[in-house]
Amino acid sequence: MESTGLLVVRTVADLRRAVAGFRKAGRTIGLVPTMGALHEGHVSLVKGALERGDVPVTSIFVNPTQFGPKEDFSAYPRDEEGDFTKLREAGCRIVFAPTKDEMYPGEQLTTVTVAGITDGLCGPLRPGHFQGVATVVSKLLLMALPDRAYFGEKDYQQLQVIKRMVRDLAMPFEIVGMPTVREQDGLAMSSRNRYLSTEERTKALVMYRQLVKVADTVRDGTKSCSEATAVASQALRDGGFDIVEYFTVVDADSLKPLEHVTGPARVIAAARLGRTRLIDNLAV
Numbered sequence: 001m002e003s004t005g006l007l008v009v010r011t012v013a014d015l016r017r018a019v020a021g022f023r024k025a026g027r028t029i030g031l032v033p034t035m036g037a038l039h040e041g042h043v044s045l046v047k048g049a050l051e052r053g054d055v056p057v058t059s060i061f062v063n064p065t066q067f068g069p070k071e072d073f074s075a076y077p078r079d080e081e082g083d084f085t086k087l088r089e090a091g092c093r094i095v096f097a098p099t100k101d102e103m104y105p106g107e108q109l110t111t112v113t114v115a116g117i118t119d120g121l122c123g124p125l126r127p128g129h130f131q132g133v134a135t136v137v138s139k140l141l142l143m144a145l146p147d148r149a150y151f152g153e154k155d156y157q158q159l160q161v162i163k164r165m166v167r168d169l170a171m172p173f174e175i176v177g178m179p180t181v182r183e184q185d186g187l188a189m190s191s192r193n194r195y196l197s198t199e200e201r202t203k204a205l206v207m208y209r210q211l212v213k214v215a216d217t218v219r220d221g222t223k224s225c226s227e228a229t230a231v232a233s234q235a236l237r238d239g240g241f242d243i244v245e246y247f248t249v250v251d252a253d254s255l256k257p258l259e260h261v262t263g264p265a266r267v268i269a270a271a272r273l274g275r276t277r278l279i280d281n282l283a284v
């Protein structure tokens with residue numbers, strides 16, 4: 001019988017040893033990369049791994065290289081003990097929580113850049129972000145050597161970047177995209193929702209409502225994508241959002257902007273509410 005429980009590892013050597021133990025027992029491995037401050041969205045990825053028969057391995061690392069100089073790296077919520085409890089309850093078996101030095105020992109001269117699909121949306125608004133993400137995810141994949149890795153559709157552009165990186169570099173891992181987990185009223189769960197005041201929490205819902213509206217409108221063709229998203233952007237500003245960074249309809253794979261929907265598409269938005277940057281998207 002396999003032992004149960006959550007093993008906490010902090011070094012790559014210990015991670016590889018733990019993973020090798022499960023492999024020797026004939027098990028497959030499912031990696032769930034996270035930055036911690038876990039919520040039901042993260043837990044759904046662990047459950048996704050369990051449903052596919054994988055041993056779930058969750059990484060918790062607030063990756064400094066994917067934050068811009070004016071972004072919330074230092075303020076990013078951290079709650080290691082709370083995270084471990086949630087992972088234990090979800091049935092996760094290994095948590096990899098490395099230090100910065102374990103992830104980036106010494107001078108790092110190698111980065112991974114995915115072009116094209118990072119040209120729009122969050123790409124130009126967060127310079128260096130996707131390079132930071134692609135590089136750290138490459139490292140986590142090579143450290144854990146899983147069969148599958150699980151990512152949320154909540155970060156839709158990130159999911160496409162990772163899928164493309166794995167394809168282009170022939171990395172032998174399957175990337176599984178999982179549906180966005182929402183609060184009862186529709187707000188997408190996010191670690192950053194902890195920043196929202198009660199008043200902002202109410203206003204935040206406008207984004208989800210407008211995404212639903214635009215998806216419906218462009219699906220039935222009542223309005224073009226640019227007309228529908230212009231109305232939605234204004235509704236966000238009227239609803240109390242301070243800055244609408246983008247609100248657009250894109251091709252689901254290439255992430256190129258669309259004027260009319262003829263195939264798989266995604267309505268996708270980023271906007272600021274006080275000090276909080278919220279992103280969300282829906283399938284059209």
Ligand code: AMP
Nearest residue numbers: 034035036041151152154155180181189
């Ligand atoms: P983060 O800790 O925010 O970097 O997210 C780690 C992983 O969890 C990423 O693959 C996210 O897309 C995913 N994730 C975050 N929020 C949600 C959510 N509400 N539903 C599903 N997946 C999510």
